[in-house]
Amino acid sequence: MKYDIFISYRREGGEALACFLYEKLKNTGCNVFYDVSSLRQGKYDEKLLEVIKECKDVIVILSPESMKRCCESDNDWVRKEISTSLMYGKNIVPVKMRSFEWPMELPEEIKAFRKINYVTANMEYFDASYDKILSMLTTPQSMSLINRSYWIVYYSFLELMDKKRIVSKITFTESGTIMLRHHQYV
Numbered sequence: 001m002k003y004d005i006f007i008s009y010r011r012e013g014g015e016a017l018a019c020f021l022y023e024k025l026k027n028t029g030c031n032v033f034y035d036v037s038s039l040r041q042g043k044y045d046e047k048l049l050e051v052i053k054e055c056k057d058v059i060v061i062l063s064p065e066s067m068k069r070c071c072e073s074d075n076d077w078v079r080k081e082i083s084t085s086l087m088y089g090k091n092i093v094p095v096k097m098r099s100f101e102w103p104m105e106l107p108e109e110i111k112a113f114r115k116i117n118y119v120t121a122n123m124e125y126f127d128a129s130y131d132k133i134l135s136m137l138t139t140p141q142s143m144s145l146i147n148r149s150y151w152i153v154y155y156s157f158l159e160l161m162d163k164k165r166i167v168s169k170i171t172f173t174e175s176g177t178i179m180l181r182h183h184q185y186v
Contacts, residue, residue: 003033004139008081013063058085064099094118
């Protein structure tokens with residue numbers, strides 16, 4: 001399965017928010033990689049980095065102390081996920097939780113991460129935080145109905161019509177109108 005969004009987080013402190021975002025984004029129709037639900041088999045280390053390389057967006061949950069281990073170990077997984085995201089030019093959306101503080105210095109390969117605009121996850125006003133996260137992602141915008149064509153099939157029960165099944169191709173325009181492109185009675 002190809003994923004649109006990868007969620008990077010620390011289990012200690014960030015798991016609940018990661019799970020919550022996963023569920024909300026999944027309900028919008030996005031293919032979201034959340035390790036607890038998405039990892040089924042194989043080598044997790046290879047799979048994580050492979051998904052990051054293929055996805056469009058990476059959400060990084062910044063829970064309290066989440067960056068500390070990034071500074072302490074070259075083998076830290078959050079550090080590897082951020083580094084890979086930066087290396088492949090992914091759209092990164094940091095989500096800062098209450099009490100998160102940046103460390104004094106970040107390792108060289110993830111230094112640029114500190115300069116990326118972030119969203120503050122305020123649970124009291126979470127709908128506004130979630131809307132801001134959505135606005136910073138590329139995936140939901142690419143899933144819009146606007147300027148896309150769709151085939152619809154519907155049935156007429158009018159006695160005067162010989163053919164009851166109707167197939168139409170429609171397009172939703174930016175102005176809010178629906179354009180009927182093709183009409184066929186079957």
